Amino acid sequence: MYGLLLAVGVSCQTQQIVTDSPKDVAKKPGQMKSDIKPYNEVITSEAKSDQGLFTSHFVGDKLYFEVPLELLEKDMLLVSRIAGVPAGFGGGYVNAGSKVNEQVVRWSKRGDHIDMKVISFENESEEGSPIYQSVQANNFFPILFSAKISAYNDNKTSAVIEVSDLFTEEVAAINGVSPELRKQYKVKKLDKSRSYIQSAHAYPKNVEVKHVMTYEAEEPPAREQAGTISMLMNQSMILLPEDKMQPRLADHRVGWFTTRKYDYNSQALKADDYEIINRWRLVPKDMEAYKRGELVEPVKPIVWYLDPATPEKWRPYFKQGIEDWNVAFEAAGFKNAVIAKDPPTKEEDPEFSPEDVRYSVVRYVASTTRNAMGPSVTDPRTGEIIESDIIWYHNHLRSYRNRFMIEAGAQNPAARSLETPEEEIGEMMRMVIAHEVGHALGLPHNMKASSAYPTDSLRDPGFTQKYGLTPSIMDYARVNYVAQPGDEGVRYIRMMGPYDLYAINWGYRYIPGKSAQEEKQILSNWILEKAGDPVYEFGSGYRGIDPQSQRESLGDDQIKASEYGLANLKKVVPNLVKWTSKDNQDYDDLEEVYRELGGMWRGYISHVISNVGGIYETRKTADQEGTVYTHVPREKQEAAIAFLNEHAFTTPHWLLNEELLGRIQASGSIENIQGLQGRSLDNLLDKERLERMFTNEQINGKEAYSPVEMMDDLRKGIFSELYKGTKADAYRRNIQRSYVDTAAEYIQNLEKEEPGEVTSTDIIALMRGELEQLRRDLRAGSSRSNDKLTVYHWKDLLARIDAALDVDA
Template identity: 75%
Template sequence: MIKKLSVIGLVAVLSLGCQSQGQVAQTPQPSPPKKSNGDLKAYKDVITPAAKSDEGLFTTHFVGDKLYFEIPTNIFEKDMLLVSRIAKVPSGFGGGYVNAGSKVNEQVVRWTRRGNNVDMKIISFENQSDEGSPIYQSVTANNFFPILYSTKVVALNPDSNAVVVEVNSLYENDIEAINGISSSLKKRYKVKKLDQSRSYIESAHSFPKNIEVKHLMTYEAEEPPERGQAGTISLLMNQSMVLLPDDKMQPRLADDRVGWFTIKKYNYDSEELKADDYEIIRRWRLEPKDVEAYKRGELVEPVKPIVYYLDPATPEKWRPYFKQGIEDWNVAFEAAGFKNAIIAKDPPTKEEDPDFSPEDVRYSVVRYVASTTRNAVGPSVTDPRTGEIIGSSIIWYHNHLRSYRNRYMIEAGAQNPSARTLNTPEAEIGEMMRMVIAHEIGHALGLPHNMKASAAYPTDSLRSAEFTQKYGLTPSIMDYARVNYVAQPEDKNVRYIRMMGPYDLYSINWGYRYLPGANTPLAEKPTLDKWILEKAGDPVYEFGGGYDGVDPQSQRESLGDDQVKASEYGLANLKKVVPNLVAWTSKDGYNYDDLGEVYGELTNLWRGYITHVITNVGGVYETQKTADQDGAVYEAVPRQKQKEAVQFLNNHAFSTPNWLLDQDLLTRIEATGAIERVQSLQTRSLNSLLDEKRLKRMVSNEQVSGNKAYTAVEMMDDLRKGIFSELYAGRKADAYRRNLQRSYIDAATGYVQKLKETESDGILKSDIIALMRGEMERLKRDINQRGNYVNDVLTRYHWKDLVARIDSGLRVEL
């Protein structure tokens, strides 16, 4: 939701934004008087007949190994976006998440002339003020633009309307703002310096709106990513300088109730006794060819559609699925009044477009990266003045196929026979790839993750063929909901793979619908607010990023509105999968590496189901609202739901997972390690449940909700009775349970030990230490009373050891 803004101040900045987008910090200065040509060389002596020249936005000249820019004087003071990408990268660089096509920086620059010097300045549009406002002078003085690069004018062109500068030092020096190795990677690889003898400019091309330069950078490194790299790291960088439009797109104000990537601004003309901050959304410029037909409600093609090319490296058999994933978004754009708004194309041949390059920011490309990385990403390039997206490179890593192959077997193998193989049928793996591409395209259109979407659907609806085939697994493709793990073996014809949903259509309409009658961002706001209020209260149209770990309805990878029930369904399926993994993953003549890999991922998914449940304990539902909407934004999870969550944890997380300890499987993949694996999983879950912030929320909620709250004392009581059930039943505790019980005492007494820490003032003054002391004293008393009833020597020793641990943990000298 937009923060409270001074209407007068914001109108001044934003209406100016449609003309000059708050030319904040520095008014373009007139060029100083030129020095006499006697100070410069003759053009023909610099740009000799041997020059290899390329005309465009400004002409590039190669003369030997020197690169010259011939910059027209009318380009000075123009805003240009400098986009730095890696064009080629050594194997293993960056741990697998840096690859050919990775963007390392984008920044607005202006070329300016200073006598016989030409400077490239970095420009910011974050702080804004109307040029006619007195405070504009202060904004200018306190937002001085740094000079990224400076060089000498060596000649004027024959018409004296352009200057010639040599720019080798821009591309052959280690300039942090455009290089491909971050400071953290330099430390990791112990980079010494850039070796200029092995760094050079490879090519330069000029086009009507952009300049593309490729340059090779070679660094001396003591520990390069792979040993065979001879103590060096070489990267081929691509630098795109794109002229930003004088005719700026009208910005659209962001609203927290609808998820968008945004750009933050500060308005210093505010009358609110502070600098008001607001945000604008990132989106492509879509304007109807026929405005009158658009007004009548007809579907109209945009003046400039969004076009994505496939990488020439994309395997032929996957291209149809990639193109479908791109063009799936046309359904959403139709909801916004546009037809054929997004187009997928095969890569052009050399004959069709000899200048085509995936690194050229003019082309939006779905890159296919030969890498063992298991991921896909959807970055874009944005004009920071207005939020206009001007280009994008979707990245699909080849080994992401492996992720979905494994995931499909683990989460759908119990229910779907076609998932019981590592050679997933092409139609199904292709459908998964299609939806991954659609998800990443969504990011490139401006949409962030909406982890709250999946909670809009009743959990049991995901077992319905009719429901899932019509509505999918979640209202938004931007949720993390990859495979339907809720469906059970008896559920027939359900959909297992995510797809686009109603929230996607709603958000695209909200962000992209053209509003011809609204000539300023503030004029658009009443219509945009009206659309949100029309959907208020319907969970299908709610947004939540899911990154704070507080709202159980807004979690990555979860499905349905009831996390306890969904995790029970998912766990029931895992229990059916484990006994079959040997048969499903084995291949005659090969070892059990695939079995070990899938089994490891299965245990991680089990941990994920547990995490979904833990979040309910001390959880808080968040529903974004503005001041004109009734009801609270934050509401504690009901007491009974939290209590059910702890019961689930006692039954399924903290009990010994015998189903996971299949000896026929384990003896094929490891000599030992099962106990340590389970201990690690259970300890992490226990520590998460006893997290300080969670306990503080529970204490706080008790003060607000009184006897309606699930209190921290009640939770600890339920947890103790579950984790120490052997003590209260007089039974033997196995090795897994003994480990868990020790972890419980370590976690509880660890809080008491924080009394020694002077920097832990926040917890020292909370109720948590008192709570843990009380629980440990209660447990010690129960062990002393009941510990000798069990008919197992090692268990009795264990109880005595726990008493000693409690005594030690509670002994703190201040």
């Protein structure tokens, strides 16, 4: 049933293709004269033409498409990407190459017009079933663009239309400025006088158009942009295959990028929603040999070309990163499934272009952006990945250079320089490319993978050289910060692991003779065979509740791993001046590395905080025993608070290295530490975290670590000077103020909250009771310190608490 549904989708199959020629629509009495002209009057000798899927013609500043009538009603994918952005656009998080929309379109003929309609395959039913007409009626396809036919070609097989307005008017569906950014930058309107089509190129299976969009904006990203936002957009129109690939039904226990569907013919008492995975079409070249268990080449391998701009020095590492995936595909029964190629010369392939959808390319972008991406273009009807352009931004080298120094400098001499040796930086680049290729193959991040390995195993050279830092290259576990000085021979850089082989086998193994629905039980059995083994578990890490599923976390014990990481940072800081300084240069690199080190400190702290009110998630289906969600044991949560009191909220004197700070800032160390500690405290006292703790207490009683106990332990740690009668330094005074202000803010926002928010939980009572307890303690102990400023500080806190509780002091 699923196989039929997925192949059909919601489509206008009852709509006939009209292929009238001009003489077929000859003027009848009372009709207006047709505007259709002879071909050579529209596409003149001045035209600059490019033949392909739709032949494109530039006549002056007008762009025409020559639409073959045989391609009317064919499914095409329209992909809108940002090709060039102004500095600071989207806060620096929107980069060239970012995809803003992906939609299926069909070109249709309507009298003397050609319409481009947006087609959805999300809602579907079997053609001929009673509900089919209703599904069609309630999913009427919008017209994105319409143009009058200007001419027909000589043999009447193509219609010529002008499409300039599609790319120079403001069309929301292909726009690069989101409604949120329009509001942020106070965009007034598109300025057509400064918007134009830059280029149009046609290829056998796609058409590419680049166009500049210029907007008037009151508050553009940067002041020097003078009330203007100009951006370069790239629109790709890709012909989708008529021979549809059989989809594979997704299972949330194995991580895949997916496409959602709604089946209105389901026997369930609802529109049955399900997902299909996004993957390339791999079919064994020798089916009988494949069935015998032999490794077989695919009919069409997955090929990535290197960008001609890729420096020769880095090409071997890029190619290795791509072809590393062949090990995983061998687990699925394929050999030579993934191939990396150098860019062809003009003599080898004069038609080669990275814009051609027939070629997937690893693009090397000269940009200050510190990132890499692995996007792909997917057929939403079946989940088939059509093409992928992986993007490597040149400045991403800087990210890995800095991280390697910060997290491995204490243990590894090779990391003690900004001139990272080629062997190490090349290996990092190789694994970044492998990670992005994983995305392009259909795999999302698996942040849970790293928790499968015992933390101390990452100090073992034999273990790390064989198994890496995590079972999956799709985890964020970039440098081994657990290893300590003296742990000779350990691996420092991530690599592919057993989960990757398992996931590729699950998604790509060819199962002949089975429909998508019939495959489902086979695929589920493969998962059940691995059930209970953490190496094969998946967790995206984006819900933020599972401490075992976090970005950059290493090992199964986040507290121990963070202790190891902090121990290394403390050894690195005194050496940063020496490791980053060069004669006749300033201290910009030192400042950058020190700032990023602070961010990693906060990351280690965050890994521990996630245990407080944390919930372990083990993805299961109803045929498996046990629960999906389990609260973190109270002893682990208590240990996390003890760690935070010792490492997060005490004064980090080791970060306040005078030799270092004296070179990069005149002042501001107090504010910097306040920012790091304050954000960590806000994270710890997050509303949703406290609510999970209340729920745990309600369910598990005394076995739970209650919010009252947590706040009591936290208060005793943060206000230890009050209870000991000792001096509180400036850094401690800041975190103590933050504690009081955070609790007070919950109470002061009481009347501002919408019904069902904080006011309907026990958080208000908790914070009020906590402040009342602290007020009693302050009154009893505020005069015990022999430091006058500390006494003033205690009195200031009393005033803040009284104001929060609305008490007449």
